[in-house]
Amino acid sequence: MRNRTQPPYLDVDEHGKTFLRAELEPVGGSEELSTLHAMVWFSSSDKRLQTHIPMWFVRVNDVGGNTLNLLLSAAEWDLDTLQLELDVCALERRGPGLLLDREQPNGSRLLVWSSASPTSAKER
Numbered sequence: 001m002r003n004r005t006q007p008p009y010l011d012v013d014e015h016g017k018t019f020l021r022a023e024l025e026p027v028g029g030s031e032e033l034s035t036l037h038a039m040v041w042f043s044s045s046d047k048r049l050q051t052h053i054p055m056w057f058v059r060v061n062d063v064g065g066n067t068l069n070l071l072l073s074a075a076e077w078d079l080d081t082l083q084l085e086l087d088v089c090a091l092e093r094r095g096p097g098l099l100l101d102r103e104q105p106n107g108s109r110l111l112v113w114s115s116a117s118p119t120s121a122k123e124r
Contacts (some may be wrong), residue, residue, distance in 0.1 A: 009097065009099045033114050037050070098113045099112040
């Protein structure tokens with residue numbers, strides 16, 4: 001079940017093409033991101049994989065907007081079903097929040113979100 005209080009920043013159509021929800025980007029800028037998180041639940045094995053990647057690592061390794069593709073590869077997600085085109089600039093425009101909530105036909109589920117450092121929120 002999706003988080004109904006906050007829609008994901010990325011929406012995926014029936015062909016697997018991703019679209020950004022620009023209306024979720026804050027008008028006055030956003031907090032500095034500290035971490036990109038992903039959690040995958042594999043329905044076939046009832047196992048969960050969770051990872052947290054520091055944003056400095058994401059920024060250094062964002063070559064051609066492949067940040068989420070690399071993350072999904074590490075999580076063994078079926079990349080053929082998604083055509084992700086998201087770069088660090090889009091992540092930073094969005095700020096902290098839910099980025100992707102996706103369920104595969106077999107029931108496996110992927111959540112991707114970003115967070116800001118606690119000091120970033122206190123400085124505002």
